[in-house]
Amino acid sequence: VPELPEVEVVRRGLETHAAGRRIDRVQVFHERAVRRHEGGPADFEAALRGLRIDHLRRRGKYLWFALDSGDAILAHLGMSGQFRIGAARTHPEILVPPADPQDGEQRHPHLRIRFTFDDAGPLLDFLDQRTFGGMQFVPGGAELPEPIAHIALDPLDPAFDRDATVARIRAKHTEIKRALLDQTVVSGVGNIYADESLWRAKVHYQRPTDRMTRPVAGSVLDAATQVMIEALDAGGTSFDELYVNVNGESGYFDRSLHAYGQEGRPCERCGTLIRREAFMNRSSFFCPHCQRAPR
DNA sequence: CCTGCCGCCTGCGCGC
DNA sequence: TGCGCGCAGGCGGCAG
Numbered sequence: 001v002p003e004l005p006e007v008e009v010v011r012r013g014l015e016t017h018a019a020g021r022r023i024d025r026v027q028v029f030h031e032r033a034v035r036r037h038e039g040g041p042a043d044f045e046a047a048l049r050g051l052r053i054d055h056l057r058r059r060g061k062y063l064w065f066a067l068d069s070g071d072a073i074l075a076h077l078g079m080s081g082q083f084r085i086g087a088a089r090t091h092p093e094i095l096v097p098p099a100d101p102q103d104g105e106q107r108h109p110h111l112r113i114r115f116t117f118d119d120a121g122p123l124l125d126f127l128d129q130r131t132f133g134g135m136q137f138v139p140g141g142a143e144l145p146e147p148i149a150h151i152a153l154d155p156l157d158p159a160f161d162r163d164a165t166v167a168r169i170r171a172k173h174t175e176i177k178r179a180l181l182d183q184t185v186v187s188g189v190g191n192i193y194a195d196e197s198l199w200r201a202k203v204h205y206q207r208p209t210d211r212m213t214r215p216v217a218g219s220v221l222d223a224a225t226q227v228m229i230e231a232l233d234a235g236g237t238s239f240d241e242l243y244v245n246v247n248g249e250s251g252y253f254d255r256s257l258h259a260y261g262q263e264g265r266p267c268e269r270c271g272t273l274i275r276r277e278a279f280m281n282r283s284s285f286f287c288p289h290c291q292r293a294p295r
Numbered sequence: 296c297c298t299g300c301c302g303c304c305t306g307c308g309c310g311c
Numbered sequence: 312t313g314c315g316c317g318c319a320g321g322c323g324g325c326a327g
Contacts, residue, residue, distance in 0.1 A: 061322095076322085078322080132322075133322080190320075283318085
């Protein structure tokens, strides 16, 4: 599941392998992948032809291709989206026989969008098993695409205001994990890093935000920042083949998880068994001793 | 304005 | 053996 560290790994890979290249052809193989694009697949393909990718930018879990025209391709990986560079050549094992023998071309079953460049270099594929991810062309969006103007800065953004975010958290009438997952409060945190942050800060996921002191709210935010930096250094968290970098390689931060997915294992601080509870239609992992439930 | 829930998706593992 | 179900969970939209 791609959260900030995983998306940043992908952004860096695209900066290396896609920036500076001019798009020759775009092929959309599944219309849900461009459902946010007003004009649909044909318009998406036509809008990008001939444009050059200048830079790759990111805010939270969103990333976008800044184009030489001043426009942008805004992308979100959703639950299972991947960008792969030249995968057809470097990973033949993921290929399947063509559905139609006349087709000739071999394609991965989850291939949704393919970019071909005018330099005859490796192509760029967007694969997405569950189709929660996708792309849209945003005219004039190179600096900041309008559709994500409401997304808060993430903790790795140089302009991130830590104290303002603490104030924002404390001003909300909700539980701390909901606030952490609210991308308009702080962006980039998903279920995995929310649980890891709360474990590090020794705070229960249901603590009311409006009854948290500034130091406690700050410690949760600082833990989130720290855990995401460490995960980025490890290349992200990979549980399976659903998250890999642009070269198809896994990250190894899963070995450093203390709470998420650790149900029944002893807490590394106190030995109490990590518990899993349903919360917000997902799972919350926590140490019932270190992270005491609010009254 | 704010909070919180639903529906969108596919594949896998489990129990019967 | 096969099938139905729960689970994985980010996000937009919308109800209250």
